[in-house]
Structure formats: structure tokens, C-alpha cells
Amino acid sequence: MNPLAIVLLSGGMDSCVTLAHAIADGYDVGALHVNYGQRTQTRELQAFHDICDHYGIARRLVCDISHLAAIGGSSLTDTTIELRPAALDSHEIPTSYVPFRNANILAIATSWAEVIGASALYIGAVEEDSSGYPDCRDVFFRAFEQVIAMGTKPGTDIRIKTPVIHCSKQRIVEEGIELGAPLHLTWSCYRREDVACGECDSCALRLRGFSRAGVADPIPYAPGTTLQA
Amino acid sequence: MNPLAIVLLSGGMDSCVTLAHAIADGYDVGALHVNYGQRTQTRELQAFHDICDHYGIARRLVCDISHLAAIGGSSLTDTTIELRPAALDSHEIPTSYVPFRNANILAIATSWAEVIGASALYIGAVEEDSSGYPDCRDVFFRAFEQVIAMGTKPGTDIRIKTPVIHCSKQRIVEEGIELGAPLHLTWSCYRREDVACGECDSCALRLRGFSRAGVADPIPYAPGTTLQA
Numbered sequence: 157m158n159p160l161a162i163v164l165l166s167g168g169m170d171s172c173v174t175l176a177h178a179i180a181d182g183y184d185v186g187a188l189h190v191n192y193g194q195r196t197q198t199r200e201l202q203a204f205h206d207i208c209d210h211y212g213i214a215r216r217l218v219c220d221i222s223h224l225a226a227i228g229g230s231s232l233t234d235t236t237i238e239l240r241p242a243a244l245d246s247h248e249i250p251t252s253y254v255p256f257r258n259a260n261i262l263a264i265a266t267s268w269a270e271v272i273g274a275s276a277l278y279i280g281a282v283e284e285d286s287s288g289y290p291d292c293r294d295v296f297f298r299a300f301e302q303v304i305a306m307g308t309k310p311g312t313d314i315r316i317k318t319p320v321i322h323c324s325k326q327r328i329v330e331e332g333i334e335l336g337a338p339l340h341l342t343w344s345c346y347r348r349e350d351v352a353c354g355e356c357d358s359c360a361l362r363l364r365g366f367s368r369a370g371v372a373d374p375i376p377y378a379p380g381t382t383l384q385a
Numbered sequence: 386m387n388p389l390a391i392v393l394l395s396g397g398m399d400s401c402v403t404l405a406h407a408i409a410d411g412y413d414v415g416a417l418h419v420n421y422g423q424r425t426q427t428r429e430l431q432a433f434h435d436i437c438d439h440y441g442i443a444r445r446l447v448c449d450i451s452h453l454a455a456i457g458g459s460s461l462t463d464t465t466i467e468l469r470p471a472a473l474d475s476h477e478i479p480t481s482y483v484p485f486r487n488a489n490i491l492a493i494a495t496s497w498a499e500v501i502g503a504s505a506l507y508i509g510a511v512e513e514d515s516s517g518y519p520d521c522r523d524v525f526f527r528a529f530e531q532v533i534a535m536g537t538k539p540g541t542d543i544r545i546k547t548p549v550i551h552c553s554k555q556r557i558v559e560e561g562i563e564l565g566a567p568l569h570l571t572w573s574c575y576r577r578e579d580v581a582c583g584e585c586d587s588c589a590l591r592l593r594g595f596s597r598a599g600v601a602d603p604i605p606y607a608p609g610t611t612l613q614a
Binding site: 217219220223224227254255256257258259260262263264266267268270271290291293295296299300302303304305306307308309310 | 483486496534537
């Protein structure tokens with residue numbers, strides 16, 4: 157029997173390539189998806205299931221953590237809370253962004269891992285592309301491994317794997333192709349659910365990654381979408 | 386303006402006395418309660434609100450993490466998962482117990498703390514009474530402080546306070562009385578929501594704590610409840 161890993165699978169490109177790494181590393185996979193009230197929640201969930209179907213992954217867990225979005229959203233009505241930096245607004249996630257979100261997701265993943273006996277958690281965090289979120293950095297994941305070691309039953313050994321943490325989007329596209337990851341099933345757009353808008357930051361980063369890798373992005377974009385190299 | 390603390394308030398005696406400590410320490414409080422599908426969820430939530438009302442706490446956050454109970458529950462249908470030790474059954478929480486639960490709750494608390502600018506998280510964990518749960522130990526909380534330091538924005542300084550972690554139930558009763566904590570509003574019974582059953586482990590521990598402290602427990606018990614010293 158292969159060892160088990162939990163893969164955090166948002167349905168985007170980074171997490172899809174991360175899943176491809178977990179499978180290439182020889183793991184059987186449990187795939188974890190969280191809804192947190194993001195605008196394209198339905199489309200991302202579809203991408204999650206499409207990717208799981210592609211790999212024949214039966215162990216799937218979908219969790220709702222929209223209470224965390226509510227925490228973030230409350231900043232709009234509570235004057236004691238400092239305002240978000242404007243840069244975040246340009247990512248279009250002011251109501252869904254939650255401080256310490258990766259810790260929340262890793263905590264769920266660890267609970268599940270301990271129950272099913274998984275020995276690794278794969279997360280597609282990218283340190284360089286992460287807008288400086290502190291919980292996307294390698295030092296954060298190493299500290300979380302210590303919490304896992306201290307907070308799970310004796311003998312539990314769960315490691316956090318971040319195979320794309322130092323990759324550019326170009327490199328992620330290239331690795332995805334090398335590993336045969338189903339990039340055509342992924343969804344990255346923050347704005348639309350029918351075709352990718354091609355204009356939001358997430359679309360722009362994705363398109364530039366494909367462009368630099370010299371490959372066409374296989375997902376459909378809104379008419380008139382242009383590439384920026 | 387006083388500094389802010391998040392207090393994890395289940396509605397039981399330990400968390401109520403922990404809240405009394407936070408207030409005695411000079412904090413303004415945000416109270417966090419989680420539902421995770423436990424049998425006495427409604428009664429515990431009422432205790433949470435009663436205690437908040439008593440102290441005039443307006444900042445309240447109630448989160449549902451019943452997806453974690455589902456993870457635990459899935460062990461009953463998944464033959465690859467090891468069976469729970471029988472000792473847990475005697476606590477009557479087999480379907481609600483979740484490995485790494487405190488990490489999940491602390492992650493939510495940290496998200497909220499970062500948003501509202503709280504500098505402390507109070508949790509009423511008791512190392513001795515904890516049935517050996519690894520995430521009730523002091524080493525676990527110190528490791529989690531490191532995760533907070535690494536995973537929140539620069540300049541964030543959030544400490545975890547565990548004022549009753551080395552207390553016996555007797556000592557918790559005594560401290561509650563010294564601090565004027567509203568122990569009459571707390572709820573500990575795992576089984577009933579009208580009157581405390583007096584028979585479950587939680588009731589037995591509580592009653593023994595009051596008995597050894599030489600005070601009567603102010604909450605109503607089922608007829609015929611006896612004290613064990």
C-alpha cells in the first residue's frame with residue numbers, strides 16, 4: 157500500500173501541479189478543498205472535482221470556512237480595525253482574504269491526516285507570488301510542522317511539502333506539463349465562472365506564465381484577451 | 386484603551402474562569418465559541434451568551450466547525466482508519482472528538498485577533514484533566530506561538546495564555562470564586578441540556594472539584610445526584 161498524503165487542492169494551477177508532484181512522489185491522495193465565500197467558489201469547486209476525477213481520487217473533503225471571511229468582512233463595519241492596504245483591493249479579494257488562512261486550512265488538513273493516517277500535507281504555496289502573505293513562507297511551514305509534532309498523538313509523523321514554493325508561474329506551467337498535470341481543468345480567474353476574464357491579477361499572472369513557457373493556455377478566455385509577456 | 390484579548394469560551398467552567406483571568410489581567414475581550422456538532426451544543430451556546438452578558442462582552446464570534454466532526458465520524462465507515470480507543474467512548478464524545486482540535490480553534494482565534502488587533506489568546510486548557518490530548522499541553526501552545534509569529538503580518542505580537550493549565554478542578558473552582566466568575570452560568574454536562582446529569586465524566590469531575598473546594602455547585606442537577614469526594 158502506498159503512503160497517504162493530503163493535498164490542498166483549490167482548483168488553481170499551483171495546487172494542481174502540487175497534486176501532480178504528490179502523485180509522482182508515490183502517494184495515494186486525499187484531496188481537501190475549502191470554500192470561504194470567494195466569488196468564484198462554484199467554479200473552483202468544479203475544478204477541484206474535475207481534477208480529482210482525472211486522477212481517480214476518491215478521498216475528497218470539502219469544508220466551508222466562510223466564518224473566516226466573515227471575520228475579515230467585519231473590518232468594514234468595525235472602526236477599531238485598521239483598513240486594508242490598497243494593494244489587496246487590486247487582487248479583488250478584500251472580503252475573502254483572511255489573515256492566517258493557511259494555518260486554518262493546514263489545521264483542518266492535519267486533523268484529517270491524523271484520522272486517515274496520512275504522513276504528508278502538500279500545499280501549493282508560492283513564496284514569490286504570494287503578495288507577501290506571511291503564511292506562504294517556508295519559515296511558516298517549518299513552524300507549523302513543529303505544532304503538528306507537538307499537537308498530534310505520539311508517533312504521528314506528518315510533514316508539510318511545498319513543491320512549488322520557489323517556482324515562478326512559468327516554472328509551474330513547465331513542471332505541470334512535464335508531470336502531465338491536467339492544466340486544462342484548472343481555474344484561476346477571480347472574477348468570472350464561464351470563461352476566464354483575462355484581466356484580473358490571477359489571469360494576468362497565469363497568462364504570462366504560459367506565455368513565457370511558450371505554450372498556449374488551454375482554458376477559454378473572454379474574447380479580446382491579450383497576452384502580456 | 387485597554388489591550389484586547391480573544392478568549393475561547395466553550396461555556397464550561399474552565400473557560401469561564403479563564404475569561405475571569407483575562408478580565409482581571411486588564412483586557413477588553415472578544416469571546417469565541419465553536420460549535421462542532423456536540424450533543425449539548427445548544428446548551429453550551431446559551432452558557433456562552435449568558436457569560437458574555439454577565440460581563441457585558443459585545444464582541445462575540447460563533448463559528449461552526451462541524452466539518453471537523455465529520456472527519457472524525459468518517460472513521461466509522463472507513464476501514465483504513467484505526468478504531469478509537471475504548472476510553473474515549475466513556476467520555477461520550479466519539480463522534481465529536483477531533484484530533485488537533487485546539488489547533489483549529491486557535492487558528493480561527495488568531496485570524497480574528499489579527500483583524501481586531503488583539504494581543505493575547507486565552508484558552509482554558511487543563512493539562513492534567515485532558516485525557517492526554519496532546520494539543521492541551523504547554524509545549525503545544527508554545528509551538529503554536531511560533532506559528533503565529535511566523536504566519537501573521539510583521540509587528541503582530543499575539544501570546545497564548547493558559548491560566549488554568551496546571552490547575553485541578555478544585556483549584557479552578559477556588560479561583561473562579563476568588564475572581565467572582567459566574568460559575569452558576571456555566572455548563573459542563575456532556576449528556577443533558579435541562580439539568581446536569583451528574584453521571585457523565587464531565588459532571589463527575591466538576592462535582593468533585595466543588596466538593597473538594599467545600600462549596601455547593603450552583604447549577605441544577607438531576608434528582609438523586611450524589612457527590613463523590
